[in-house]
Amino acid sequence: MSGYFDNAATTVMSQSALQTYVETARSYPANPSSSHSEGRRAAALLSQSRERVASLLKTESEHITFTAGATEANDIILSSLLWRPQSGQVVFSGIEHSSILQWNQLLAHLGWTVTTVAAPSGFIDPQQLAAALTAKTRLVSVMLVNNTVGTIQDIGAIRSAVRRFESESGQPPIHIHSDATQALGKIDVDLAHLGVDSASFSAHKFHGPRGVGILYNTKASTQSLSRGGGQERGLRAGTENLPAIAAMVTALEEAIEALEENRRTVTALNTLLRFRLRELPIITPEEQSSPYILTIAIPSLPSEVGERMLSDRGFSVSAGSACSHNVRQKGAMVHNAMRLDSRLAESSLRISLSPDNTTEECEALAEAILTIHRNHR
Numbered sequence: 001m002s003g004y005f006d007n008a009a010t011t012v013m014s015q016s017a018l019q020t021y022v023e024t025a026r027s028y029p030a031n032p033s034s035s036h037s038e039g040r041r042a043a044a045l046l047s048q049s050r051e052r053v054a055s056l057l058k059t060e061s062e063h064i065t066f067t068a069g070a071t072e073a074n075d076i077i078l079s080s081l082l083w084r085p086q087s088g089q090v091v092f093s094g095i096e097h098s099s100i101l102q103w104n105q106l107l108a109h110l111g112w113t114v115t116t117v118a119a120p121s122g123f124i125d126p127q128q129l130a131a132a133l134t135a136k137t138r139l140v141s142v143m144l145v146n147n148t149v150g151t152i153q154d155i156g157a158i159r160s161a162v163r164r165f166e167s168e169s170g171q172p173p174i175h176i177h178s179d180a181t182q183a184l185g186k187i188d189v190d191l192a193h194l195g196v197d198s199a200s201f202s203a204h205k206f207h208g209p210r211g212v213g214i215l216y217n218t219k220a221s222t223q224s225l226s227r228g229g230g231q232e233r234g235l236r237a238g239t240e241n242l243p244a245i246a247a248m249v250t251a252l253e254e255a256i257e258a259l260e261e262n263r264r265t266v267t268a269l270n271t272l273l274r275f276r277l278r279e280l281p282i283i284t285p286e287e288q289s290s291p292y293i294l295t296i297a298i299p300s301l302p303s304e305v306g307e308r309m310l311s312d313r314g315f316s317v318s319a320g321s322a323c324s325h326n327v328r329q330k331g332a333m334v335h336n337a338m339r340l341d342s343r344l345a346e347s348s349l350r351i352s353l354s355p356d357n358t359t360e361e362c363e364a365l366a367e368a369i370l371t372i373h374r375n376h377r
């Protein structure tokens with residue numbers, strides 16, 4: 001028995017998304033910017049795809065930008081800061097994905113103050129975040145679902161705290177961004193309720209293709225650093241990847257339609273794993289966490305060794321959060337911000353689920369983990 005348990009790193013593309021990809025690549029050969037009839041057909045499909053995404057996310061199509069994934073969506077929002085005449089301050093949660101946290105270098109180099117807010121046990125305290133705001137704060141970025149341990153932030157409370165600071169101090173509006181990559185298609189993402197100015201998403205986390213994603217953005221003043229042919233209203237220049245965009249729409253439709261059913265399936269698997277692994281430290285809090293992510297520790301083994309031993313037995317899990325190359329360094333930053341005991345952090349393993357995982361696979365994974373644990377105690 002083997003099993004793929006690294007769905008937070010990437011998911012398998014769904015059959016229908018793959019079919020849409022192939023059909024679109026075959027039937028829409030032209031560039032949507034070309035003015036001949038084939039080009040106009042492609043432009044029409046692009047426009048329909050935008051309308052469909054907007055309606056699935058219950059927003060307006062002018063707020064939707066197609067990108068090359070969540071990294072690029074995050075980059076557009078952060079790079080827009082560099083157009084400002086003066087540097088200011090940005091506030092990040094300390095557990096952001098590296099596509100946000102890594103901006104600290106360039107921003108600091110250009111004279112910005114970067115403040116990261118700790119997230120004990122994986123949760124940001126809105127009051128603590130509010131205490132970090134100053135007259136120079138221009139942007140706050142807090143992710144919705146953390147990719148390392150799966151905790152869900154109360155973005156509504158964070159937004160209220162930021163807006164309260166603005167009104168009490170008479171500051172101009174602070175841009176609130178949320179990386180919702182691990183949330184879309186898995187938990188409810190209600191943009192109106194979140195009330196953020198922008199959010200990022202990536203298709204390959206919800207069984208769509210890689211290299212395509214969505215930026216939701218309500219701020220007309222946003223300007224990207226990327227220059228080119230003016231596609232995506234100048235925010236994301238470069239010929240649009242129409243087959244991938246169309247396939248993403250198919251995957252998103254499927255994910256949203258099956259959201260509740262999938263959540264039930266995955267919650268049952270998560271509960272089973274929690275029960276079977278109850279003799280091990282379980283890092284993901286039981287409350288306010290995505291059922292799709294379960295991070296545990298095998299205390300006697302470094303993460304990489306645990307990951308390798310499970311891989312040798314046919315199970316793909318991730319040492320910490322392996323959506324980046326420098327896993328160790330990146331994981332350490334996030335684990336620090338969570339105030340996680342270093343011994344636990346260094347032996348943590350992330351199990352990330354999909355509705356395609358089976359009970360039998362989860363039983364076998366739990367058995368393999370317990371055997372490894374008992375052999376190395």
Ligand code: PMP
Pocket residue numbers: 008009068069070071072097099143145146147179181182202203204211213323324
């Ligand atoms: N943000 C989060 C929370 C993620 O989990 C990921 C994927 N590892 C990204 C951003 C980056 O997404 P992509 O690889 O599609 O650019």
